[in-house]
Amino acid sequence: MPTPTRPRLDVRLTDADLEAALRSDVRSGLTADPKWLPPKWFYDARGSELFEQITELPEYYPTRTEREILRRNASDIAAAARPRVLVELGSGSSEKTRLLLDAMTTDGTLESYVPQDVSVSALDGAVRALRTDYPGLDIHGLVSDFTDTLHHLPDGGGRMIAFLGGTVGNMVPAERAEFLTSVAAALAPGESLLLGAGLVVAPELMVPAYDDAAGVTAEFNRNVLRVIDDRLDADFDPDAFAHVALWDAENEWIEMRLEATRPMQVRVRDLDLTVDFAAGEQVRTEISAKFRLPVLRAELERAGLAVSRVWTDDDERFAVVLAVRAAV
Numbered sequence: 611m612p613t614p615t616r617p618r619l620d621v622r623l624t625d626a627d628l629e630a631a632l633r634s635d636v637r638s639g640l641t642a643d644p645k646w647l648p649p650k651w652f653y654d655a656r657g658s659e660l661f662e663q664i665t666e667l668p669e670y671y672p673t674r675t676e677r678e679i680l681r682r683n684a685s686d687i688a689a690a691a692r693p694r695v696l697v698e699l700g701s702g703s704s705e706k707t708r709l710l711l712d713a714m715t716t717d718g719t720l721e722s723y724v725p726q727d728v729s730v731s732a733l734d735g736a737v738r739a740l741r742t743d744y745p746g747l748d749i750h751g752l753v754s755d756f757t758d759t760l761h762h763l764p765d766g767g768g769r770m771i772a773f774l775g776g777t778v779g780n781m782v783p784a785e786r787a788e789f790l791t792s793v794a795a796a797l798a799p800g801e802s803l804l805l806g807a808g809l810v811v812a813p814e815l816m817v818p819a820y821d822d823a824a825g826v827t828a829e830f831n832r833n834v835l836r837v838i839d840d841r842l843d844a845d846f847d848p849d850a851f852a853h854v855a856l857w858d859a860e861n862e863w864i865e866m867r868l869e870a871t872r873p874m875q876v877r878v879r880d881l882d883l884t885v886d887f888a889a890g891e892q893v894r895t896e897i898s899a900k901f902r903l904p905v906l907r908a909e910l911e912r913a914g915l916a917v918s919r920v921w922t923d924d925d926e927r928f929a930v931v932l933a934v935r936a937a938v
Contacts, residue, residue: 619734622754622762628728629841631755633881636838639893640878640885649780649866649896650728651834658732660830667826669818672776675928676806677706680774683921683930684713690919690932691802692719694768699756700777701725704736707772710804711744719768722748726759757789760796767798774806776928779863779899786899790913797935803915805931809922810900813857820864820898821855828853831866834895843879850874854892863899867892903929 632651639646653661665673680687687710696714698707704725714720723740727733730753737751752759756773763769771793781789793803810816820827831853835846851868858865870887877884906929907917915933922929 618749619730619737619751619753620762621730622752622758623728632837632841636842636878637881637883640883645885645891645893647834647838647893647895649834651837652830652895653729654833654837654840657830657833657837658729660826660833663826664822664830667822667824669822670827671815671819672808672928673706675923676774676776676930677709679921679923679928679930680706680709684709685717686919686921687804687930687932688713688717688719691770691804692717692768693770693802694719695722695724695764695766696720696770696772697724697726697759697763698772698774699726699759700773700775701727701736702732704740706774708743710772711740711747715744715746720747722750722764724750724752724764726752726754726756728753728755757792760792763796768801769797770802770804771797772804774804774930776806776808776898778805779808779901780896781899782897783899786909787913790910790915794914794935799935799937801935802918803910803931803933803935805910805933807906807929807931808898808900809926809929810862810902811925811927813859815927816864816900817855817857820866821853825853827855827866831868831895835868838878842881845877845879847874851893858897861897861899862901863897865894866896866898867894869893901929906931 635648664670725736733751733753737749741749832848832851835848838844839846850871852871854867854869856865869892870889873889874887910917910933914936916936917931918934919932920929
């Protein structure tokens, strides 16, 4: 194994890039019919704190279920994939990934870890901690949009892309197909994707995970309006919007919305935009698709990724899937 270099942080997404993306998304979403906002704008410092609280709630099973799958099967995953380079999209603090890093460094094949995130501060802290705890690994943090990351993967072979947390479910089917096809195109034959995905279970279990009794998810949902207020000089009153979470049985996804509790007019000054809301009008802020394994397998295969192994919890609420880039 080569001598590791000091930890690196490659910034490919600037504050100006993020501001431009926010402005574009807010203008497009609030002038659409029906209105929508992308879930990535939940996550300022307060939003990230609220999401961490959500992962500890009794109703919110996905995070702890995926973590348990990784804890129980990390050695099997390492043995099945044997990556030389692990690239993680949307790594955040990389806490769950440490289960994989432990197994893969023990297995002896892993040489480098490339965590990707949009937050410079979060990624810088994670990279520094990882470098201390894994001195034998080359740690290369990448600040970028995760789709852009696919165009800048380290080369040299033996790569595995990890996309955990069920985030793939936040994409509508067309976006998901495009993303998976891009992943396959970025990988060489024999390289792999490790994908975390929520599975379809009873609605009475799924819906409370996005509408907890303590109201933490409701505050998280409304935080997107606070982000717009802070960053685009808007005058949303977040408390005038009710949190809505429902199961869409036709599309098999949880949908989160914000519902105006009264007629109102909102000014987004930085966009010179005025937005009218009728009482009861809703803004979609997130979908979280849940999957049936045969359907997920078919989506991966259409993208050029052959499912090699699947690990689930005992109740089959969540799956971690290893898919290999098929030969061209």
